[in-house]
Each structure stands twice: as C-alpha cells, then as structure tokens.
Amino acid sequence: MHSPRAQPFALLLCAALAATLAACAGRDGPANAGRDGPLADAGQLVLVVTPGWDAPAGTLRSYARDADGAWREVGEAAAVTVGRNGAAWGLGLHPPQPGAAKREGDGRAPAGAFGIGIAFGYAERLRTALDYRGMQVSDYCIDVPASPLYNRIVDAREAGADAVAGSTEPMRRDLHADGDPRYRLGFVIEHNAQAEPGAGSCIFAHLWNGPEVPTAGCTAMDEARMRALLDWLAPARRPAFVLLPREEYARLRTAWDLPAGAAP
16 A cells, blocks of 8 residues: 555655656657767768759758757858769768769769768868878879778879879869869868769869859859858867758658758
8 A cells, every 4th residue: 555645755756757758759859860870979960962863063051950950041141063063863861862862974973972082172271170280292092992992092103103093083184274263171071981982073062163153963063152161160069061952852851850941
C-alpha cells in the first residue's frame, strides 16, 4: 500500500516526466525534422540555389544554427556563378539521388551537400579559422582521372613533375594563366573526397571574373562575399556547402533540414 505522503510526490514526478517528454517532442519533432540527414552535424551552412539544372548562376546565402537547432541567416544574399552547363549530382554527404551525375570535364557544378575543406590563396597568410594553404607556382590540383593523386592538391616539388603532367589546374593561376586572379582567395568544396576516377575533381569556391562568367564546375563570387565567408567559417562548427536547383531544394528541404524561404 502506498503511503498518503508518497502519493503527491509521485504525482509531481509524473507531471515533471510528462513535461520533459513534451519538451523533447518539441525539440525533436517537426521543427527539427531531417536532423538525421546530411546536415545533422553542421553548425554553419553555405547554401547556393540555382533556377534549374542547366542554369550557370544562382544565389548564395549563409546560415548558422541557433541554440534550438534552427537556421539563422548570416549576412546578405549574393550572386554567384556555377558551372557553364549548370549542375549535376555530386558525391558528398548526401545519399545517392536520381538524375545525372557529375563527370570530369562536363562543365557542371556538383549538386548536393558537401563538407568544406581547406582555404587557399596567393598570399602566404590569411585571416581565417579554416586551415589555410598559401599556393606556390609548383602547386597543382590533379584533374587526370587515371592519376593516383586524382582530386588532390599536390606540390610538384614533392610529388615530381611526372605526377602533375597533364593537369589543367595550376593553383597559381596568376603565374600560369596571364595574371588570372580567380584562385587568389577560395576554399575547397569536398566533392568526390573518395577520388572516384572520372567523377569530377578540383571543385572550389573562388573569386569570379564577373557575374556573367560561369565556371568549369566551381562556385564563384565577388571578393567581398568571399572574404566575409572566410572570416566567418569555423571548422569547429562543421560547416557544410549545399548547391541545389530550386526544384530539388523544394523536394529535399524537410528531409535535409534546409532553411525555409531560401528559394522563392
């Protein structure tokens, strides 16, 4: 038999448990649907939405998670250019998706969700929390599918001249391509981190030559927006990069826990 004095305590305990369960349901219910998706661990998000699969340009927005897990926009939206032929599904944090896949040389930016790797540039040092590598004339990103160094940035002084033979991606484009400034500031988008031959390589966010000039598959923007991103991105917050055509953004927004209202 329960004592009369124990009964009120039991009722209070049950009420407290019910309140806790309700609070948990609020945190883990519809408001946070998709937290087991490709962005589950991400605390920062760089999001690019394009008008369609074949569009060579789009809009970039950046977001940070609040304490309650909701996305909060940081900074202002900015125009970007992407692949000259639009986009195709890349290999990243997301599960396989129906549709055309990114291939080497197709002129398409990889669509999907990706980690953000090192920052790079022409200067020896840069103010950023990302790991930064100042590029030298001997640095190349290997875009030769048959190479064992495929999709890696290597120094020809260490890897050897034969290792970079045939690569079209010198990282000091100012010295190899008539002063080209595009790689003066940038960061690696971790597409095809497993280096599957022919699945696409050397995908970066970098400076553009102008809003009317698309890329071979990277995402390009003006210098002010790039510097703002490099100042803001923090590896401890596990930043992610997402690029999607508008129709795919609408399809995947809930499942991937993407911000609402990023694609009108």
